[in-house]
Amino acid sequence: MLINCVAYQNGKRLGDIPVEDISDYVVRPECFVWVALSDPTQEEMDQMSEEFHLHPLAVEDAHQGHQRPKIEEYDDSLFVVLHTLEWASEEAGAALQGGEVDIFVGTNYILSVRHRTHKGFANIRARAEREPELLRHGSGYVLYALMDTIVDRYFPILDGVESELEQIEERIFGSSTARSNIESLYGLKQKLMVLKHAIEPMMEVTSKLFGGRVPLVCSGIQEYFRDVYDHLHRIHTTTEGIRDMVTTAIQVNLGLISISENEVTKKLAAWAAIIAVPTMVAGIYGMNFKHMPELDWVYGYPVSIAVMVAIDIWLYLRFRKARWL
Amino acid sequence: MLINCVAYQNGKRLGDIPVEDISDYVVRPECFVWVALSDPTQEEMDQMSEEFHLHPLAVEDAHQGHQRPKIEEYDDSLFVVLHTLEWASEEAGAALQGGEVDIFVGTNYILSVRHRTHKGFANIRARAEREPELLRHGSGYVLYALMDTIVDRYFPILDGVESELEQIEERIFGSSTARSNIESLYGLKQKLMVLKHAIEPMMEVTSKLFGGRVPLVCSGIQEYFRDVYDHLHRIHTTTEGIRDMVTTAIQVNLGLISISENEVTKKLAAWAAIIAVPTMVAGIYGMNFKHMPELDWVYGYPVSIAVMVAIDIWLYLRFRKARWL
């Protein structure tokens, strides 16, 4: 689906242009064309390929989607694949849903193709058009703006994951050592895996856009890409930290389960003793020996009961002191 | 066993040729010869070695099989070893069975030798012959087509492994914490090991065919090899992710076993208490003291039974509330 197809001159919007005219604008050196597609059909991709003279391998990748984040140079143009992440639903602990943005960048055009994403990039275009002095940098700057926005959208994801860990930690060290904690930790680990598999190749991609030899369209605004890289690095470090804590939390949870079992065993043992001792005493006085002097004694029964109670109180206090009860 | 032996000129099939004529076609610069062998005998290998002037160390490797994936340059020709993986049977959870494809590539010949593989590469030849404009690139393009097919055949394996993990996850967090889960996870780990040992050296092999100095036969189609590398990288990342989740799943399963034992212990303790208390009470009234006023009371028996039942109901409700039952 075609979202936008706009031509710009010296950082100012010339206006929407029909797709067939793209090739006319692309050849004018002071112009650049910015096209946005969303889940395109084969026909749309073919038309774009023709207008922009895109490389067939890149077009095939962009049409199929499901590429890993990467950057490829085809002569003067770049083909960039980025991953997006969105919560599948609004509720807490929801699953992560991955999308993909494929970007073709030439000296005077930029074509973004997004797949399976919910949020669009209309606000980027709006903001860029309000800052013509930056937009004058051309397609490289638009690439930066897209990457910056995609990366910044990772931060709320990261915050969600972080606060999920905090909630699980509270539950772990709180009352429950339940089955659900383990399940949550496992789910968190899966989300972190998704994050990691999105972030790491994107760092690799971004690192090729500043420092050393950079593609032509990105020269002059390297510091902006370094800034994107810094954000990615921060996300990556935090992700790794959470991963490490999740691993520790799983181990720690295991330990607490053992402790809790230990406590149950102790309680069980203590109550078993408290019940077994009177049972034993009662058993003894239930014996049918002819000659058992206590049995004939008037106070035999109350005294035996008193002894049982006394032993039990003593046991109870001892177990209490030893923190078995 | 000789599968095919065909000569091509300018991307078009000239026709099957007898093995003895190979050396005549190889010297014609505009031709190239594409030979496919399967589990060859010593005689076949010797004949090929003679016709193509192959290096004896490479021929020995190709005849023995059981090499690790590698790429070796002998002057202008390449010797490439790739691993294939197939399910040993159709049923779910079947074992993986490894095969090997050894490829000799020269400027105008390509010889593929496959060992212990079920599926052949006839469809590659068919497709290549339908696209003479690509086949015109010569032996390098055929090498690409072979590698691309071999790598693409890993994806269903990967999907199988992924869905196996998902099934085990469901079982783990479902009802059963059985012995079979652990066994399945162990088996999965073994399969992932096989995948890893096939993928990693193949990535190393492929990375030598694009970027920087590449062998002569691959120059001009580097972007195709980069595409194969990208697929391998995607498989590798997914494999590593599954490996990590399997490790976590084993740990998590351990935790769930402990929790389940905990629950059994609690249930055991609760029922023990419910049975032990009436036993104790009954024991007390089974004592043979002469002077036990309750014993002579008409309602002694029903009241004692009522007390027992009352205590047990109270215990049951308490344990229920504490989720021990």
Added chain:
Amino acid sequence: MLINCVAYQNGKRLGDIPVEDISDYVVRPECFVWVALSDPTQEEMDQMSEEFHLHPLAVEDAHQGHQRPKIEEYDDSLFVVLHTLEWASEEAGAALQGGEVDIFVGTNYILSVRHRTHKGFANIRARAEREPELLRHGSGYVLYALMDTIVDRYFPILDGVESELEQIEERIFGSSTARSNIESLYGLKQKLMVLKHAIEPMMEVTSKLFGGRVPLVCSGIQEYFRDVYDHLHRIHTTTEGIRDMVTTAIQVNLGLISISENEVTKKLAAWAAIIAVPTMVAGIYGMNFKHMPELDWVYGYPVSIAVMVAIDIWLYLRFRKARWL
């Protein structure tokens, strides 16, 4: 908030200067200006940006705070971000609280902006002013003095963490295998994560200031930065060591919990036996058979009690010997 704004000439203090005059002093080659801000407002940052001609991306970073430690070169000037760590409160086992110091360094100015830190750097200025022969090195030396102080403030943090581990170790191998040990170890792991995330990028930063090509303002005093790096390296090695021991301690604690459960089970089993045996014997003599010769025997009762006691003493000694009791 502006803390200080002082001009220096040849290592000697010229005196406080108003912010508006900064640009006049900065152009004088023999002078340098040292400004310190703390949690600055937007206006203060804008003013500084204007006076010192700072790069807009760096100014934005410094105003927002929450950057990871990094070093960036903008032409002749440096932008350095460092992290500080302070205990949130005085009591033992308190949480760590991270702050940030952003430093702009030019040939003849240095501007430090600190965020969320409690302790200032007034003592650095005082010491530097007492050593004019060192201060003569200019802004590079001040950068060194700031970094050295920030890094040296990590050592008491490290000592605190180390002694916390030692206390936990004592508790682990001492009497208690309690829930609190695990919680402390988890908390310690979190602190080490914070330390690691502060130290590692700072090592990367510092390593760019000595050896090989270094920024202009740091040339001539590279050995000082190598010294800072050495301190960071020492902190890093110790942190890694503690991390490793914490992981081991968690495992070891788990083992001790199991041992302790084992001991409880043994104790439970031993006492159960000691109680159950007399109960069984009593049960036998509680049977109502008509013909039980022992029942009529005068010494039946005392002998049976004696047998019970004897068996229990024997059991007690055996369990004692087997260290079950």
Added chain:
Amino acid sequence: MLINCVAYQNGKRLGDIPVEDISDYVVRPECFVWVALSDPTQEEMDQMSEEFHLHPLAVEDAHQGHQRPKIEEYDDSLFVVLHTLEWASEEAGAALQGGEVDIFVGTNYILSVRHRTHKGFANIRARAEREPELLRHGSGYVLYALMDTIVDRYFPILDGVESELEQIEERIFGSSTARSNIESLYGLKQKLMVLKHAIEPMMEVTSKLFGGRVPLVCSGIQEYFRDVYDHLHRIHTTTEGIRDMVTTAIQVNLGLISISENEVTKKLAAWAAIIAVPTMVAGIYGMNFKHMPELDWVYGYPVSIAVMVAIDIWLYLRFRKARWL
């Protein structure tokens, strides 16, 4: 102990020569001398050192033994240390015993010194003498032949270790979860450590003999050393794989032990219930209340017994269904 001392000319054996004549043959450019020692005395080493003009540090290393695998260049000559591994005895699960082969290689001599090895290298010499066209390559080829043989002798070791793991796996997933499995896994881990410590430095050694700048004596036969390296790489990959599986097996075994304990606890609980319920019922009818109508009923006894049996059968079936029994 001197094993052999033979001079060769153009790949053909000239015959055994006395040790004192070595220096005469070494100076003749078309000759080369191949000496083999086993656990030499100080005198033998000194004599060799003198005849071949060996470097004193290398001689000291070779005499002492107990070096790690390494390669050192002294001017035109090489000093290579390799490790051998042999089973200490023929029986399954035997310990590994490490030996050492120190090799001095010059342009026209090769001296091998083996320590603590059982198997010699006589078959290498025999084979080399049967292939004079290869032996013509000189001392470099003999070095290759020695390394190739030493490396190939690792394969049966590896097979032994692999089949040992398979046997343990069978036992783990079979009936026994015994103490002996853990002990075997620990022993296997130790053997893998020995293998790893032998293989890894040998890979480093071999990698210096092909590709890039290679020592003079190895030039021209680099492809042979690459072949040795490939074998080592295969052994290394397999070893790492087994190591990984052993770690997993230890964890899995732990899980199975927990499951087995779980099963025991369930069985214990089930039987305890089956015994406790009749005991409770019997206790109730053992009470001495005067007014217990059932006691006087003629069918009281058989009915009570029937109730007990009925409850127990019901319990038994329930536990059976729940797989506790």
Added chain:
Amino acid sequence: MLINCVAYQNGKRLGDIPVEDISDYVVRPECFVWVALSDPTQEEMDQMSEEFHLHPLAVEDAHQGHQRPKIEEYDDSLFVVLHTLEWASEEAGAALQGGEVDIFVGTNYILSVRHRTHKGFANIRARAEREPELLRHGSGYVLYALMDTIVDRYFPILDGVESELEQIEERIFGSSTARSNIESLYGLKQKLMVLKHAIEPMMEVTSKLFGGRVPLVCSGIQEYFRDVYDHLHRIHTTTEGIRDMVTTAIQVNLGLISISENEVTKKLAAWAAIIAVPTMVAGIYGMNFKHMPELDWVYGYPVSIAVMVAIDIWLYLRFRKARWL
């Protein structure tokens, strides 16, 4: 404390010289001065600094001690920090105590400053003086002799640690699965950490003294430093191996604890059954039903006892067979 201050000429001892004359000897090219200090005072360090013209940063480091192993070049002179390890006491399992040796090396002087070490280096000086042909190499050779001795003193430490692991292994697989094993393994891990933190930076230090560009004072005797590096590498590999086995041993010990608990549970269950069955039977015949024919039967009592004993013998044999007892 000054230990020695001696001047040498052409490898021969000239004799002890007063500290004030050092600067006179240092300027004479054919001489070199070798000074040894132990835990020096500030005054001693200042005097040395003046006589040898040492760099103030290095002097400060050497006086404070507590540096990590490192090597620093100051123009033509080197500053080397090495760590020593000694057993805190003679008894087995004693703690490790770290010391430090700081060495200043110039073209014709060497100054060693040792901190917190028990053993001195007098024997190095004695041996060096007996070998004037080696001592002629000058200060570089003395540096080698010091490093060689310090590294060689690690071997007995390593042997001690290795034999400690072996003892623990024996105890683990022997009878006891006690608390003390875990504590010993934890202590061993701590010692290995100390070893690792001493060895790894020392390898880095040593690797800068051979191969590639080396400091002037070490040129010509690079092979000796490579030898020291080899020893360090061997220690490092062994240490890593032991570390790995300790981790495995902790896990294995955990497994054995679980097995042992399993066995206790089984024993407990078996004996509980053996006691509970007669109790139940006795309970049944303790019921007070009027009509219980067995009770009136003369052989009722002995037969019931016989039945109890028979059941118990059968149970005992069954448990024995199932290895629960």
